[in-house]
Amino acid sequence: MFNFVLLKLMIEKIDITHERAVLIGVITKSQDEDKSKEYLDELEFLTYTAGGEVLKRFTQKMDMPNPKTFIGKGKMEEVRQFIQDNDIGTAIFDDELSAAQERNISKILECKVLDRTNLILDIFAQRAQTSYARTQVELAQCEYLLPRLKGMWTHLERQKGGIGMRGPGETEIETDRRIVRDKIALLKDKIKTIDKQMAVQRGNRGKMVRVALVGYTNVGKSTLMNTISKSDVFAENKLFATLDTTVRKVVIQNLPFLLTDTVGFIRKLPTQLVDSFKSTLDEVREADLLLHVVDISHPNFEEHIDSVNKVLGEIGCADKETIMVFNKIDAYQPEPYDETDLEVERTEAHYSLQEWQKTWMNRVGNNALFISALNKQNMKEFKKRVYDEVREIHVTRFPYNHFLYPDYDEEE
Ligand SMILES: Nc1nc2c(ncn2[C@@H]2O[C@H](COP(=O)(O)OP(=O)(O)OP(=O)(O)O)[C@@H](O)[C@H]2O)c(=O)[nH]1
Numbered sequence: 001m002f003n004f005v006l007l008k009l010m011i012e013k014i015d016i017t018h019e020r021a022v023l024i025g026v027i028t029k030s031q032d033e034d035k036s037k038e039y040l041d042e043l044e045f046l047t048y049t050a051g052g053e054v055l056k057r058f059t060q061k062m063d064m065p066n067p068k069t070f071i072g073k074g075k076m077e078e079v080r081q082f083i084q085d086n087d088i089g090t091a092i093f094d095d096e097l098s099a100a101q102e103r104n105i106s107k108i109l110e111c112k113v114l115d116r117t118n119l120i121l122d123i124f125a126q127r128a129q130t131s132y133a134r135t136q137v138e139l140a141q142c143e144y145l146l147p148r149l150k151g152m153w154t155h156l157e158r159q160k161g162g163i164g165m166r167g168p169g170e171t172e173i174e175t176d177r178r179i180v181r182d183k184i185a186l187l188k189d190k191i192k193t194i195d196k197q198m199a200v201q202r203g204n205r206g207k208m209v210r211v212a213l214v215g216y217t218n219v220g221k222s223t224l225m226n227t228i229s230k231s232d233v234f235a236e237n238k239l240f241a242t243l244d245t246t247v248r249k250v251v252i253q254n255l256p257f258l259l260t261d262t263v264g265f266i267r268k269l270p271t272q273l274v275d276s277f278k279s280t281l282d283e284v285r286e287a288d289l290l291l292h293v294v295d296i297s298h299p300n301f302e303e304h305i306d307s308v309n310k311v312l313g314e315i316g317c318a319d320k321e322t323i324m325v326f327n328k329i330d331a332y333q334p335e336p337y338d339e340t341d342l343e344v345e346r347t348e349a350h351y352s353l354q355e356w357q358k359t360w361m362n363r364v365g366n367n368a369l370f371i372s373a374l375n376k377q378n379m380k381e382f383k384k385r386v387y388d389e390v391r392e393i394h395v396t397r398f399p400y401n402h403f404l405y406p407d408y409d410e411e412e
């Protein structure tokens, strides 16, 4: 009996054990050691979100990735040895691999080989809740798969499952291109139908002012949504907690508007995903005002802003009225700087919040706000700014009820 319980415990333990993985990245002229580390940190977070555990990272300095195997021969042997000695199931590359590279590498390493795109698609597949989100992910997976069908993973047991093998697209992998193409057409039709229904729904919301929260993944959009709308949107410290947009009616000082929480962006967001999520992003496109939320406590936040702006550009929202919301000020910590140490140059990493506010952040003028959604710091200032902006849009749209909305009253 005891043994049986022990065995059951062991089995259950195995069930919850994370898939063992190694990460592989490169250091190039345009991507120095620090950058490479930051990218691998993010890749590790993605792996963890997908249900994996990273046992080791490998990096190689190179001018150009090897067209056949991405990294060089010697490094590959090092990786292979580690994988063999440590019972590793998955090798994850930070950059997108071509079909040929993927094939060559998995032959050498004899394990599952994934790239950043696979990982992101897999997380989306795991997290898609509604049939609409699932359809969009499935479409993205099919689009990713199509050019890679030939010989993909055929020498591996596909039934093993796990990261990269999950989700709606998995049964198509061994079938031929035509079937996948038909499937793509079908999914597009399905999305079109839902799009029409959603456009009608959006139309029914009337002319109310619409505000959308946008930003990099995990910056606190849903937390901010919960704070201001007193709603209960799912937020957690993993990437892509939100896939479906949520719309809430918010009232600040009698002034009603609609607030939308959206899917987070990420560096190198797979183009297939941007495309298939275009309609989810309609909410962003049709918004009157964007709140671009930034995690200022993240060492890479400036690059995050660039990534988000890039996606906003791709969906035609570059010039939209935007308030920059720098969140997580409670967690912001500049690197300590020793003035007597002449070796270390003072950089942005040492800036205090006040110093940051004097940089380019100053140029976005009163468009920049500094808050903590979690600790509810500076929420009054935030609400006033949003109120003023929404009122401005509102009174242009409904000039006759201008008088209804006086200046923001601090004593709310
Ligand atoms: N320290 C601190 N943590 C915060 C703050 N706001 C949010 N967080 C935390 O950051 C994590 C991510 O928050 P979410 O609200 O899920 O972020 P999101 O932008 O909606 O993320 P995705 O939906 O994944 O794109 C959670 O663990 C939050 O508790 C803040 O002001 N300060």
Ligand SMILES: [Mg+2]
Residues within 6 Å of the ligand: 221, 222, 223, 234, 235, 241, 242, 261, 262
């Ligand atoms: Mg969210």
